[in-house]
Amino acid sequence: MKRNSIKFKIFISTAGILIVCTMIILTTLYLALPKYYYNYKMKNIEKGIKTLSGQLSKTNIKSQDNQESQTLLHNFMKNYNVSLVLLDYSNNLVFLPNSFSRFSGNEWLKGMSQDKKSDGPPLDEASNASGKIINKKNNSEVYAYTQKVYFKDDPSSYYLMIEAPLQPIDEAAKVILYLMPYMFLFIVIIALGTALVYSRKITDPLLTLNDVARRISKLDFSIKSEISSKDEMGELSSSLNTLASNLQKNMDDLKDANMKLKDDIKKQKIREKERQEFVATISHELKSPITSVSGQIEGMLYSIGAYKDRDKYLKKSLSIMKDMEKLVYELLDIYKLESNDKLENKSIINLSEIVDDIMEDMFFFIEEKKVRLNIDIDEEFTIEGDYNRLNKALSNIIINAIKYSKEEENIIIKLSKSDNSRAYLEVINTGASIDEEHLDKLFEPFYRVEKSRNRKTGGSGLGLYIVKKILELHQFDYKIENIDNGVKFTIEF
Template sequence: MRRKGIRFKIFMVTAALLVVSALLIYLTLYFMLPGYYKNIKQSRLESSFSELVKQIDGVSAADAIPLMAKFGQEHNAALMIRDKEGQGYYIPPSYRGMNGWLSRNASYLGMRKQLEAGRALDSRDVMKGPGDGNGSGQNMHMLSVDKTIRFAESDDPYTLSVDAPLQPIGEAADVILLFLPYMLIPILLIAVGGALIYSRLIARPLLSLNRVAKRLAKLDFSVTKPALNTKDELGELSLSLSKLAVNLQLTMGELQDANAQLKSDIEQEREQEAKRREFVATISHELKTPITAVSGQLEAMIANVGSYRDRDRYLRQSYTIMQDMDKLVHEILELSKLESRDFRPLMRKVDLSELVRESMNNLSYLAGVKQLRLEVELPEEAMITADERLMSKAVANIITNAVQYSGDAERVVVRLSEEYRAADEGSEQQVKSLHPWYRLEVLNTGVQVEESKLPRLFEPFYRVEQSRSRSTGGSGLGLYIVSKVLDAHGAEYSIANTAEGVRFSVRVQGAA
């Protein structure tokens, strides 16, 4: 039992209360019992004496004396009959001879002579003990009551006095005080034993609750069952702690999920910030190189240096570079719109087959220069809901990449087909009633891309060919713009290597 523990405190407090309570009761009996007993006996003596006076007042002495003797025996009291001159007759509590005397002296005159012939008692003799003339009862505590009575034999008044001793209760109080040392051992044993049992009964549920609280403080929320099943306040507290553990467990789970999400958001924000910095640096490089080239050519033409005297030739080169820059700037502006939070595509019904045909027509010259064979499989109509300008640009970029990065005399296969999503339940007619999906596949043969580089093709300014020469490729924004456009339309897309070459696939839902 820990000295500072609650069980020890309850034990000490309870033991002290029991000991103090027992001593208070014991001392209360010692000090208050005599006075209380005196008041009770005085009240009872006066009440009984008044009843006796009512019974003997006005009757003959022969009838009164036995009643007085009986009263003295019942109350352990001595009675004194005195006349107006102070002469009297003493009736002790153990008096027995008066009945024989009364039988021989039934008249008042005979009793009077007996009184005169007998011992004359004054008020000092009353204080002596019954049957004892040596004064051994001088220190006795007495209760005294006086009443005036008359006998039938005479009209003269007599004073009837009763004296009752209090010595027995005084002796009892002294005995109680003397017995106190012997009572201390049982009092201490009862107090210690009762306090030990009481402290265990009270402290046990509190200790159980304390263990639960410590587990909660250590963030152990596995306490789902109440530690106590009682119906009192401790049981309610135990139930509340169990509910608190469940709520805290749920809250901690939510906080952990929110913290993980926050970390993920922070990480994504850092990645986006890094991409933005890289994007700005790449744009700066993409713009600085042609600007430097154009500035150098113009400066050389102005100074008529060497071959730059042929201004028409280098003006055409500068114009071509500026067109590339204009195209790059337009692509950057397009990306800025696509990545804007306020961007909303202008959705309406568009014929995807027609968009593919237009792109193929625009690339027929470049395909002829590279001697490419274009194979096209298109349905007559493929209506989708899309932003026509953006979707047209995405389709053109996909096909342009296929034509541009194919080797000479290779094939570019463009196939647009209609399909339906598989249904877990329902008839074929129910499946056909759903909106169709269209799959656009563009395959350019004769080339392969490293598997590790395929996911990066949708990153801005990323090119498989690292020289970044305009003669071997574009700016690296084409597929990035395609991904943004398709994401805005909720389309599914992928790029993968096949046995024939590289295939780009797009799946988009048809119009309602």
Template sequence: MRRRGITFKIFIITTILLIVSALLIYLTLYFMLPSYYKNIKQSRLETGVNELIQAIDNKPAKESLPLMAKFSQEHNAALIIKDKNGFGYYIPPNLMRFNNGLMDDGSFPGFRKQLQGSGRFDYGRGGIGGEDRKNHMLSVERSFHFAESDEAFTMSIDAPLQPIDEASEVILRFLPYMLIAILLIAIAGAAIYSRLIARPLIGLNNVARRLAKLDFIVQEAPHRSTDEIGELSHNLSKLASNLKATMAELQDANAQLKDDIEREREQEAKRREFVATISHELKTPITAVSGQLEAMIGNIGIYRDRDTYLRQSYKIMRDMDKLVHEILDLSKLESRDFLPLMREVDLAELVRESVENMSYLAEVKGMEMECHLPQEAFIVADERLMAKAVANIVCNAVQYSGDGERVVVNLAETHQAQEGEELSILQRHYTLEVLNTGAQLDETKLNRLFDPFYRLEQSRSRSTGGSGLGLYIVSKVLDAHRAEYEITNTPEGVKFSLLLKAA
């Protein structure tokens, strides 16, 4: 039991209260019992005397005498009758045993004679008197008449208080022994009471201590009851459970926030790189065109042949126009409020048109193009965006294959089980594969092919490649359509695979 703990404090306070309460009761009993007993005794005595006077007033002495004796016996009181001359006649409690033999004729003189024989004495000169009588006796006087005589008699009743005085003295002498009993009972009761009261408080304190240490292990309420402590215990357990759930949510939110911040930093870095790259992509052709125009205006050297360099400048401006349109398309795709215009589209027709558009370049490079397309393949997509993505895929395959190689385009229907469904429930898909032979890519750089402005050829010459936005636009379009796609190396060459859900 800790000295400053709640159990010790409750024990000390309870012990003191029990001892003080017991002593107050004991001392109150000692001091107040005599006066209380005297008041009760006085009240009962007066009530009994009134009833006795009512019963014997104007009744024959033969009938009244036994009632007086019975009253004296029941109240342990001395009963004395005084006549008008002041002489007293004592009525013993056992007068009823010989009452009938004394009353011959029932006349008052006979009754008077018997009273004289029973112990006549001068009441004014005998018996208990003074202060001692006042402290140890209760006295009541009443007047009444016997039927045999018109003379008025006075009845004096004296009841001793000696028994209660003796009881008070016994209580006082018994006090040392009672103090030992009071002390033992107080200590034992306080120990039990303090443990019963402090146990749930200690349990609640342990729960609160765990909560203060952010330990939100959910346990059952340490104290079960219907009182306020039980409610507090239940509420603390509920608080621990809610705090645990809230802390878990905050940790998840914090982790998500960290991921978002990290992603935002990456995106910001990409935006800075994107802007820097755009600046470079635009600055270089603008500088070239400006230089050519300035030289042609000044008729400097070879630039006097204006027709040749105007066509070259025009070609550069066409490339810039194409780049600007690609940047605008990216801006739309990356906009938060961008929503693709979804409707049923024939993917086979889009692939067919893209292959036909690239057939001329393939013939120039002496390449063979193989197409395996179904009659129709309907999907739900934005037709303009999907056409651009397919065209970029086919264009890259033709542009980055060597002369005399093959480009194989294959579009087929496949079936895949939906996630979480049985294998018997299948979802129709279309798989588009574009293979360009004779090419192999560095495995470590495959994932970077979808980054903006990334090109495997580091010189970034327009004669060997485009702006590096083609596959990035493809990835944005396919992400908007929730498609699955990848670029892999195969023994034959590089293959682009695309999986789209059928309409």
């Protein structure tokens, strides 16, 4: 047991209090017992004598039928451990038991004949009784008491003289003093044992709660206090368990928030990298045509070599500027899509009308590519969304399907419904295929399967990226995949 622990302090305090209190009780008992016993003894005898006097007044003393009165006197001596004599008014002995010989009865008789001026207590005529403590020649003390009594068959008064020895209580006090060292040793053993049990009973719950609190301070919330008492200890135990549970929940929330923050930071870094790559790609996409147009114009201005044919190179410069214009519009579309995360112009749209409008704008392109178009969409099928944005997305998808299809191949646009109340719009171009390694990257900005980035063989690489942003804004699922003899783009409504 550590000296500075609460268990040791309670143990020492409890043992000390028990020892001190017990010694105070023993000392008080030793000092106060004789006086208290004397008072108790005298009051008890006086009360008994008054009762005896009333009983004797109903019995006979002169007649031969005085057995009842003598029995009362004998019983009184036995019950109160006293000696007594009964005298008549002329100081003649009426009752003198053998036990009276152990103190001086003659002095009582002599005192009564000398106007009550003896060692015995003088009779108080007002109360017909008196008593006092008398020291005997052998240094013993007795309590002497005189009571005037009457009997039924004699109207004259009698005197009942009583002596009660007080010496035994002094001996008891001496015995207590003699036993004090042994009692002190016994008290110390009992006090130490009691204090040990008490300190353990009081401090064990505290130590348990302290261990729980220490574990909680180290962010270990797995431990639970098992104290279930109905007192303050039980309430504190319940509060600690609740605290641990709440801290565990908050820590879990913090961990989740931290993980989310890490994911957000990671995504932010990825977006920042993509933004840098995007800006770098834009710079390249703009720098090349600007340089090309600038060179052609400069050659035409100074009539250098082939650039003397201004009509030819003006047309080429115009074509390049048209491509740049288209790129700028695509960049503006991307900026708008990334700046807004909500649809602003939502309406009910007939999907068949969008497809019809797109096909009407692409009629010449379809004729030029010599592909066959198959459309299977219910004219009553409607969706909710932004008409212009969905028109742009579907246009890019269909343009890609036509652009990368060979002559005499099929472009299939159809709507199919499933049993789970979902609908799927499919755009299929036959006779085409995409390597699997490119499928997941097709929706990245400026990504092209053909690495030369020749505008004659492909666009800017932003078409499918714009499609991705528009469909995600509408919260429509989509995917592109290879199928037998073709490529299929699917949108799920």
